[in-house]
Amino acid sequence: MTLYTPSPEVATALAAGKPVVALESTIITHGMPWPQNLEMAQKVEEVIRQGGATPATIAVIEGTLHVGLTEEQLHKLAQAKGVAKLSRADMAVCMAHGGTGATTVAATMIAARLAGIGVFATGGIGGVHKGAEQSFDISADLQELAQSPVTVIAAGAKAILDLPKTLEVLETLGVPTIAFGQDDLPAFWSRSAGHKAPLRMDDPAQIARAQVMRGALGLPGGQLIANPIPQADEIPHAVMAPIIAQATRDAQTHGIHGKAVTPYLLQRIYELTEGRSLSANIALVLNNARLGAQIACELCKLRGETA
Ligand code: PSU
Ligand code: MN
Numbered sequence: 087m088t089l090y091t092p093s094p095e096v097a098t099a100l101a102a103g104k105p106v107v108a109l110e111s112t113i114i115t116h117g118m119p120w121p122q123n124l125e126m127a128q129k130v131e132e133v134i135r136q137g138g139a140t141p142a143t144i145a146v147i148e149g150t151l152h153v154g155l156t157e158e159q160l161h162k163l164a165q166a167k168g169v170a171k172l173s174r175a176d177m178a179v180c181m182a183h184g185g186t187g188a189t190t191v192a193a194t195m196i197a198a199r200l201a202g203i204g205v206f207a208t209g210g211i212g213g214v215h216k217g218a219e220q221s222f223d224i225s226a227d228l229q230e231l232a233q234s235p236v237t238v239i240a241a242g243a244k245a246i247l248d249l250p251k252t253l254e255v256l257e258t259l260g261v262p263t264i265a266f267g268q269d270d271l272p273a274f275w276s277r278s279a280g281h282k283a284p285l286r287m288d289d290p291a292q293i294a295r296a297q298v299m300r301g302a303l304g305l306p307g308g309q310l311i312a313n314p315i316p317q318a319d320e321i322p323h324a325v326m327a328p329i330i331a332q333a334t335r336d337a338q339t340h341g342i343h344g345k346a347v348t349p350y351l352l353q354r355i356y357e358l359t360e361g362r363s364l365s366a367n368i369a370l371v372l373n374n375a376r377l378g379a380q381i382a383c384e385l386c387k388l389r390g391e392t393a
């Protein structure tokens with residue numbers, strides 16, 4: 087049984103031991119509106135190529151798990167309506183019935199592990215939602231970080247989540263949460279929301295080394311690199327906090343729950359910030375892609391050395 091289909095470009099890079107960076111597709115189908123979603127997806131791929139690595143956008147299309155999409159597949163996915171949002175729980179079911187679905191961080195990590203891709207760049211990861219003590223809403227992304235050996239570069243976790251609880255769960259699961267180049271945990275649109283990150287690293291080569299070391303120690307799972315949004319693009323936390331509070335109240339009023347929560351909040355925050363949240367979101371994804379390419383190149387060097 088063929089588990090996944092690499093694009094020709096990705097197959098060539100993997101066979102040659104060249105750096106590859108995985109990219110998720112839920113950010114395209116559920117995270118951003120058309121046509122900015124397609125522009126973002128194309129730019130991210132371009133940034134990774136400029137960084138000397140090969141991009142591998144991942145999605146399930148008509149039952150096939152694609153690792154690397156063609157231009158046409160990317161176009162179609164970005165405009166498709168009613169695409170499923172796939173996490174660890176629903177990936178196999180979607181593939182078994184020939185469905186089409188976008189991969190979340192968790193599902194993208196599973197695909198990356200299968201393909202032997204060690205680095206994955208995205209915007210934000212899922213985490214512990216506010217009020218989780220009532221709703222039990224904790225993203226499967228956290229469990230996946232504890233299981234799949236992939237370094238995930240995100241701009242921290244969104245402040246729509248409960249950041250201290252998210253950090254606690256990651257610690258419990260043995261996932262290193264590493265702020266890149268600063269002490270504070272980046273909070274997606276903002277460079278800080280006032281929480282210290284448990285770990286800090288400043289050098290992509292050391293980040294790659296830490297991943298190799300983790301594997302050598304026999305520890306399953308990956309690492310979360312929290313890369314702050316560039317200063318010029320950030321929306322300060324003081325500006326975001328009341329907007330997030332408003333969006334969260336609106337979600338409650340409308341009885342939004344489960345998988346629909348994150349997409350609803352993102353859309354509502356987009357409206358409340360009059361589009362500014364989207365420009366920041368795109369800027370931070372590109373910034374993460376840049377760092378992802380650097381880490382992937384360093385990881386390749388190390389794999390070459392240790393092979
Ligand atoms: N954060 C974003 N944009 C997104 C997501 C998170 O800024 O599109 C998506 C990612 O795919 C992430 C998923 O893995 O939401 C988490 O969803 P849930 O909380 O339902 O696990
Ligand atoms: Mn959830």
